[in-house]
Amino acid sequence: MRSLPGPECRRSAVADDWSDPMKAALAEAALAAEHGDVPIGAVLVAPGGHIVAADHNRREESGDATAHAEMLVIRQASTAAGSWRLEGHTLVVTVEPCPMCAMAAVWARLERVVYGAADLEAGGAWSLYNIPQDQRLNHRCELIAGVEAAAARRLLADFFSRRR
């Protein structure tokens, strides 16, 4: 765990619990880069701890501006569960969700959002806005940041250095 600008894990044991699903999200992120998409990956973890959806950013591949990793796993899990209510579920994503994805987490009633690297340019879960914890909205998500953040940043740095 690194000290990051963003919400800190309250104790490292909590964050360490999310290391394994975050590694699955990082593996997804690597797949995005293979089709020219910014390498961001996400998994959705059910209350029992198993991963019910895994996907990665597909904006370029699909030509759809809303095809962020987080949106795709929330939609997959809703379809599988047959309900838009995903209470008790945890979104694990390699990079801080943008306002679109952060609000999707609130609408889906997720219990928790866990992310790796902060996004100082468009982050909606601490950096520019803190939508999952906005007291004016009708649901709040617990927020844990900085899990395997160095690995997430490395994927992004490698991707952008290759594009230059």
Added chain:
Amino acid sequence: MRSLPGPECRRSAVADDWSDPMKAALAEAALAAEHGDVPIGAVLVAPGGHIVAADHNRREESGDATAHAEMLVIRQASTAAGSWRLEGHTLVVTVEPCPMCAMAAVWARLERVVYGAADLEAGGAWSLYNIPQDQRLNHRCELIAGVEAAAARRLLADFFSRRR
């Protein structure tokens, strides 16, 4: 045009230009109520003025928390255009977009967001946040509010009074 809490049209002639597509969005909104969804409708208008996508809120019908009218028309139009960049397009929606949908408009590089009724509980385009005009983000959308707002509010009021 009514005076509303929210961004005002700069002159009524500008807003009146959006009355016809807003009526199409209102017709979509009425369809949502038929399957138990909150009646919110949207259309996406291409630079030439023709409607390239029309849809309504399908959260309950689809069991997907992200199936807001705005998300559906942005995704439809992207698929049709074969690109996530929808420059010059205008999103016309009966109710103020939430932060999820407002950010989707920014990501899709929409030129303009036109809405009817304000959403004081979860609005992301004036009421709680003003995401389409956040100077920190990499794109801004023009914002026009209050177009056919009374009709949008009437649909919502009828829907909720029937559910009580």
